Amino acid sequence: MKQTRNVEELQGISKIIRRHIVVMIGEAKSGHPGGSLSAVETLVTLYWDVMRHDPDNPEWPDRDRFILSKGHAAPVLYSVLAECGYCPIDALNTLRQLGSIYQGHPDKRFLPALEASTGSLGEGLSLAVGLGMAARWDKRPVRTYVMLGDGEIQEGQVWEAAMFGAFHKLDNVVAIVDYNRIQLDGFVKDIMEVEPLAAKWQAFGWHTIELDGHSIPALQAAFAEAASVKGRPTVLIAHTVKGKGVSFMENNPKFHGVAPTKDEVAQALKELA
Amino acid sequence: MEPKLELKLGMATREAFGKALVELGRENPNIWAVDADLSKSTYTSLFAKEFPDRFVSCGIAEANMVGVAAGLAMGGKIPFAASFSCFVMNKGFEQLRVVVAYSNTNVKIVGTHSGISIGEDGPSQMSIEDIGLACSLPGFVVLSPADEVATHALMRAAAAHVGPVFLRTGRPKVPIVYGPGQEFEIGRAIQVIDGQDVTLIATGLLVAEAIRASETLAAAGISARVIDIHTIKPLDREAIRRAALETGALVVAEEHLVDGGLGVRVAQAIAETCPCPMEFVGLTTYAESGTPDGLLDKYGMRAGNLVAAARRVLERKA
Numbered sequence: 080m081k082q083t084r085n086v087e088e089l090q091g092i093s094k095i096i097r098r099h100i101v102v103m104i105g106e107a108k109s110g111h112p113g114g115s116l117s118a119v120e121t122l123v124t125l126y127w128d129v130m131r132h133d134p135d136n137p138e139w140p141d142r143d144r145f146i147l148s149k150g151h152a153a154p155v156l157y158s159v160l161a162e163c164g165y166c167p168i169d170a171l172n173t174l175r176q177l178g179s180i181y182q183g184h185p186d187k188r189f190l191p192a193l194e195a196s197t198g199s200l201g202e203g204l205s206l207a208v209g210l211g212m213a214a215r216w217d218k219r220p221v222r223t224y225v226m227l228g229d230g231e232i233q234e235g236q237v238w239e240a241a242m243f244g245a246f247h248k249l250d251n252v253v254a255i256v257d258y259n260r261i262q263l264d265g266f267v268k269d270i271m272e273v274e275p276l277a278a279k280w281q282a283f284g285w286h287t288i289e290l291d292g293h294s295i296p297a298l299q300a301a302f303a304e305a306a307s308v309k310g311r312p313t314v315l316i317a318h319t320v321k322g323k324g325v326s327f328m329e330n331n332p333k334f335h336g337v338a339p340t341k342d343e344v345a346q347a348l349k350e351l352a
Numbered sequence: 353m354e355p356k357l358e359l360k361l362g363m364a365t366r367e368a369f370g371k372a373l374v375e376l377g378r379e380n381p382n383i384w385a386v387d388a389d390l391s392k393s394t395y396t397s398l399f400a401k402e403f404p405d406r407f408v409s410c411g412i413a414e415a416n417m418v419g420v421a422a423g424l425a426m427g428g429k430i431p432f433a434a435s436f437s438c439f440v441m442n443k444g445f446e447q448l449r450v451v452v453a454y455s456n457t458n459v460k461i462v463g464t465h466s467g468i469s470i471g472e473d474g475p476s477q478m479s480i481e482d483i484g485l486a487c488s489l490p491g492f493v494v495l496s497p498a499d500e501v502a503t504h505a506l507m508r509a510a511a512a513h514v515g516p517v518f519l520r521t522g523r524p525k526v527p528i529v530y531g532p533g534q535e536f537e538i539g540r541a542i543q544v545i546d547g548q549d550v551t552l553i554a555t556g557l558l559v560a561e562a563i564r565a566s567e568t569l570a571a572a573g574i575s576a577r578v579i580d581i582h583t584i585k586p587l588d589r590e591a592i593r594r595a596a597l598e599t600g601a602l603v604v605a606e607e608h609l610v611d612g613g614l615g616v617r618v619a620q621a622i623a624e625t626c627p628c629p630m631e632f633v634g635l636t637t638y639a640e641s642g643t644p645d646g647l648l649d650k651y652g653m654r655a656g657n658l659v660a661a662a663r664r665v666l667e668r669k670a
Contacts, residue, residue: 140428188456194426196450196454199449199450201415202450204419205415205420205451206420206422206426207423209419209421209422209423209426210423210424212408212423212424212427213424213426235415239410239413240419240420243411243416243420247408
């Protein structure tokens, strides 16, 4: 695959990824479009620009790792991995079907290119700090990226891992909170407020960067800043819009976990043309 | 009567675990220890002293500890994550399910202070559900050594095995059952004493009690076989089938709740191969504070309880 720093190219790839997400969830008739669409620019920037990885050598020991702790956003990860060349694009529409490599939540047994099987919220950051610790001991240049949902950080284990990451000075770990402000039951502020979010991470000892999670230049700058921080891990609080790119899904709690109908898919594809 | 075979008291299985871990750490730089503020009790402190860079302090946070261990395993390490069995198995169970069992990571979980023989600390610290929990996880190997010799050998087997392992150890010093040359293989039960009338199947510190019970029964003219199930999963179904076939009556003894423990696994095995009458020696509820010996007496985990169970099952034997 060809990596790029070109913002327009990355925006173009993001649009392709969004189209995959809408179509595959529409075909599956179930899934989580909102939190997949909000995460697109982050994953595209990571996979096409920031991360050192090689689809022709997926077991490369020095590759950077990405863990999707908010595993319900599997469609964005599948679409990205497929466009990178890790797995077939034409099978994306088998999402959630019996035997598909594209299981409802990321399942490494079916798709070995995944770094981790996820789906039970709150567990990915612990994996990331464990991986970071192993890589540091081995003196490998590996950096580990882990994406968390904003609702997900209501899980206590996240804060156990946050304490651990700072205490053990794991500056090769970067967490991204996809702060789209909506969880299954509604708006995060109404279910279990997570604010003051940046102050929480700062208090836990993390270098904290707030940014527009749909701005590719902002993401590029934030990942570069994270790479320069020594002695502590970094968290990106990526302010995003749930359902980004599809007007009727944007900021609409209904599309946390409901698939678009055929007509809605057609409408969405018009908007994403 | 006095047992013919006087069992010498050895070290606690948790201490044998800690020593074996240091030995493994010397041989293999990929061996790590992960602990949750109990290293002095779990004996991972021995490893921490010799290999501070491969000792991971997690603080009192078992869920994260299991996740960190899985992350280390994903990074090519062989982590032994240790805590009181009740804490790592219960607080860490969801993580054991998702990032260890389902994800098939090469994580070794060591539960110490299992059973009621932890003593004075009482039921909140007593792990009497851990065998059931560990056995419910697909792909897990579940080991339950009877003494220091077994612990040492099974630790080596656990490190060599690729995949999740749970090793169950205890707090008190326990009698030495095995000679130094005894061989252990994951999944192969050990017949400690041969016998024809009834079989006493035991695990952990109940193995020594079963040996004593067998001697008492022998004095009464009853020939009792004793089998040590040091590997609860995968279960040695063939040794159990043979015992059922050849002796026609089984007693299973464990320092664990009868529900979900070794006994029900043995019952399933013989139901599918060679059904025969069974009796169960184990716990049916939470215990209390007390000395380990006082608790084992009160909650019926003694040779005398096995003898009584053997007599009951022999009455039902056709």
